[in-house]
Amino acid sequence: MTTATAVPATLPALQTTTGGSPTVVLLVFAALFVAVVLSLYLARRLYDGYRDSGGRRRLLLGVGLVLVTTVPILLRLLLSNVPGTDPAVRSLAVTTSQLVGLLVVLGVIYDRR
Secondary structure, eight states: OOOOOOOOSSOOOOOOOOOOOHHHHHHHHHHHHHHHHHHHHHHHHHHHHHHHHOOHHHHHHHHHHHHHTHHHHHHHHHHHTSTTOOHHHHHHHHHHHHHHHHHHHHHHHHOOO
């Protein structure tokens, strides 16, 4: 009695990804880093103004700014590197952060107190 084993005719091709030239990749990461640093700097300045004057609006404006700028950048970087993360989940998390941040900023702008 002989046993036959099935061998696939062709093996599936390995998936490859390219990120472009190393210079472009470094420039993109540098720009993201600068955007995060500037956002956190502005949030810190707003927080300092909140501490000095006690105005709650400055604190909320800083929170909204961080939710619109810093958090989406970090979510994109983190969730892109988590294996098995669905792109729709990543997009939903980023968009939700931006929406909540914009709503906080609009609340500060239209608050009449």
